[in-house]
Amino acid sequence: MKTALITGFTSGIGKATVKSLLTEYEMILVCRNKEKGINTINEFLSYTPHAKLHLFVADLSSIKEVNALCSNIKAQFSKLDLLINNAGLFIPQKQLSADGYELTLATNHLSAFQLTNALVPILINAKESRIINVASEAHKIAKLDWNDMNLTNQFSGIRAYANSKLYNIMFTYKLAEQLKDSQVTVNAMHPGGVNTNFGKNVTGFTGFLFNQLGFLMRTPEKGAETIIWLATSNNIKGVTGKYFKDKKAISSLAASYNQDNLNKLWALSQEMINNILTS
Numbered sequence: 001m002k003t004a005l006i007t008g009f010t011s012g013i014g015k016a017t018v019k020s021l022l023t024e025y026e027m028i029l030v031c032r033n034k035e036k037g038i039n040t041i042n043e044f045l046s047y048t049p050h051a052k053l054h055l056f057v058a059d060l061s062s063i064k065e066v067n068a069l070c071s072n073i074k075a076q077f078s079k080l081d082l083l084i085n086n087a088g089l090f091i092p093q094k095q096l097s098a099d100g101y102e103l104t105l106a107t108n109h110l111s112a113f114q115l116t117n118a119l120v121p122i123l124i125n126a127k128e129s130r131i132i133n134v135a136s137e138a139h140k141i142a143k144l145d146w147n148d149m150n151l152t153n154q155f156s157g158i159r160a161y162a163n164s165k166l167y168n169i170m171f172t173y174k175l176a177e178q179l180k181d182s183q184v185t186v187n188a189m190h191p192g193g194v195n196t197n198f199g200k201n202v203t204g205f206t207g208f209l210f211n212q213l214g215f216l217m218r219t220p221e222k223g224a225e226t227i228i229w230l231a232t233s234n235n236i237k238g239v240t241g242k243y244f245k246d247k248k249a250i251s252s253l254a255a256s257y258n259q260d261n262l263n264k265l266w267a268l269s270q271e272m273i274n275n276i277l278t279s
């Protein structure tokens, strides 16, 4: 049986994705709240009693927790066929992670960067493994500033979120280039506007949009469709370094194709991780 890891399976798109994959994959399920994780797993087992599910707990906004998580996973699993970086958040007010970085940047980008890089060895051990990064069309309103990735001077929740989703796509492109001689593919995707817990804690006008307009949005099952297709379809075999929406490759922001930007993002992300791990 193949092995898959997904982050953020306790609600929304991640939960819907697991429901579809758990008969085909032995699943490594990563969440930050153990009780919520156990309850969600019990729900999965109530309709698929023989599913092989492994719970791992880590707050992904902490790089030290991400590293401990990866060490535990690598101690128990020698190969990984599928990695879905799905966990993410939107916060309207500036908050810092335990490591001192802006929380959206830490949760949505730095964690996926570090988790994926740490797991590349066991992804390479699997035959034809796939990485899927859940990004967003919101990346198209991102404004890059390599001197202020932490948004120290000019924070807005929307900008932090848009930038983090642009980083998800740029990381995808750079990693695909680095893994081009391996059997590992890496793609990013946009799930659509999906009615999940996403943004439900937000107040004000943005909160109104998230909380009241859910009926206009996709169901989590619909939002998960392109992830499941990228994970399982033979049509996508060998395809790497692309960005998808509704099972079609689409263009991302022009800045995301610029090699200098890709190199800069990689170097600055690695520098932040090194700062955290040596502090």
Ligand SMILES: NC(=O)c1ccc[n+]([C@@H]2O[C@H](COP(=O)([O-])OP(=O)(O)OC[C@H]3O[C@@H](n4cnc5c(N)ncnc54)[C@H](OP(=O)(O)O)[C@@H]3O)[C@@H](O)[C@H]2O)c1
Binding pocket: 007, 008, 009, 010, 011, 012, 013, 014, 030, 031, 032, 033, 036, 058, 059, 060, 061, 086, 087, 088, 089, 107, 134, 135, 136, 137, 190, 191, 192, 193, 194, 195, 196, 197, 198, 199
């Ligand atoms: N909904 C949309 O319209 C939409 C559109 C484009 C892209 N996306 C992307 O889709 C992905 C999934 O979002 P969703 O809409 O399904 O939202 P959601 O229902 O809020 O689910 C987010 C998941 O991420 C987990 N998570 C958040 N912070 C975490 C942390 N620090 N450590 C570990 N897990 C953490 C949450 O855990 P808890 O249950 O503990 O909170 C939850 O399981 C995100 O990357 C989001 O950016 C969503």
